[in-house]
Amino acid sequence: MTFIQCEKVVKRYDDLISVDHLSFKVDKYEIFGLLGPNGAGKSSAIKMICGLLKMDQGQIYVDGISVNSNPIEVKKRLGLVPQELAIYENLSARENILFFGKLYGLRGKDLKNKVNEALQFVGLTDRQNERPEKFSGGMKRRLNIACAIVHQPKLIIMDEPTVGIDPQSRNHILESVKKLNEMGSTIIYTSHYMEEIESICTRVGIIDSGRLIALGSVQELKDQNKQDEKITLFVDHIPSEAIFELDVHPQIKEVTATEQTIEIFINSSQTYLQDILFILSKHDVKIQTLQREEPNLESLFLSLTGRTLRD
């Protein structure tokens, strides 16, 4: 069942197109990952889904409601975890959550219970009366999440919620996202860390320069990219003749050589590994180590755009 539907959405800032005819659907109870490098248009897309940014063209529906014509109704269904910490430093953790809970219309016992649940969910019950100025970066991030989920929304939008935190806090947040999904929320998760997207998302949209360049489940996208397995060889020397021979091999897609490292992108490495080893031995190249990497979203992005996600 479709929960979010984006139809040919366009957003321009003067001459710059930030979002270019973006179309995708997100099903109910999905964790949908939006992957792309910085400046790809992820945040603009998110803001338009939340009704925070007016689109120049297109339509977005959330739970069947048009964001353009009824943004207030859409906002009732969502909780936004912004990329930046959107919390008040001079209110305690509990007061922060209480404040936003009240603004979502919660009152009385219901408010109290849901604030307690949110605090428990992010593991801040013990420090609920402390102000965020005393918190670590990870704790602030967790409070940032708690403020967005206090009203238990149907849709949670997380815009790079793990930026600038330690691995332990990152894992905690990723586990929380999975738990929220299990509790019945549909989640849109943006990141430029492909490992995060791979580990939690059921489906992924890859966005670059405002355009959706790939869409599907993590496995589907990996399968699309199967021909692009990567073999990395550390060698004693690199004769140019050997590189030339590798480059003209019909199944090798790309060869790059730097100092003592040769990187080869090849279709079905198991079948053609012998060919590679033969060419190198013919030119007296001694192999020190050999690594074979399965295709991933990073390599898919590379093959689609010629750039890495962190470029």
Next chain:
Amino acid sequence: MKNIFTIAGYELIRFFRMRSILLIMLGLPLLLILILGTALSGVFQPSGENEKLEKVKVGVLNKDQGVFNQTISDFLFSPPIHSYVSVNLIKTREELFEKYESREIDYGIVVPADFSDSVISARLTSWEFIEGESIEKNLVARTIFESFISQVNEMQARVFVLGPETLQESLFTDQNLNLQYSNHVKIGSLQKNEGSTSAIQYYAVTMLVMFLLFSGMAAAISLAEEKEAFTLLRLNSIPLHSNTIIIGKLLGVGIFSLIQAMVIISFSTFVYGVDWGDDYITLFGVIILTIVSSTSIGVILTSLLQSSKSIIAIYQALIFVMTFLSGGMIPNLGDFLNSLGKFSINYWSSNTLIRLMIESDSTMIIRNMGVIGSTSLVLALTAGLIYWKVGYHE
């Protein structure tokens, strides 16, 4: 509506949590009232009966031996005049200048020999005034003697219109020619409560107005910081109309400003003995309109400027210029600067509050309230228009 009060309530909590803000907004005005009120009390007019003017030593060279000779003499030594002037009769012009040079006299008067004749025959005549170094003594002497001359002028006018017989009749019926010997110098006070210092009264008013303007700046900072801290992004993602957010925040600042005004008024009343008058409704009205003006300026600046730093810089400069020009720091700045001060919010708010203190004519207070009301209305409409155009978003 509930959300407006929720936002306003938390705005207040956040204000009261910021110790530096509390100290500046509540403590500093009280300290400044005390410091300026005490240090600059000498700049102000005497505050009551306890203040005495020093007697002016006047040297009088009366050359006139006509019908006014006796009248002038009676006037100079009449008790009301004698309480402010000590007369030294001088025989020659040389003696007059000698005593003036040696500072035996503070002021000199020469009555011309043809004074009486000139008055009777309706001819132009005048007294010669020789002023001394003290502005205050010159003012007292000139006021007293010009009051006498103005009565003589009136008499001369009667002679001119009705003929010299009028004066002759008066001379036969009244030795003093019906002249009033009351002195025309009166020491007054701007205050009802003669015991307290007028400088304290004055600075209590100007500081209250200045710090109400600072509350407007606090509103502007709060609106800008909401953007900078990205909390506005979250607030805008909540099902609220953006008007609710801004009205709630301004209401919070408005309530804080009212609390600030109450603290300043109460503390200055009970500790410094400042009398704010009895018209509490108008007092409340002036405070509310000043808050509306200051927060409107805050909204305008927030809409036009991006960072809280630039808002602080411009708003602070604006407050200090307006306070200075309105006489909020030094009472009299000269005609040009005083007239410029009339274009400030401070001038009209302070002026109205002072008039409330001295229980001035109600028409003046109503006129001032009209100006403050119009100013705040124009500012609020401008703020509304700019907000409508620019909006309040991250």
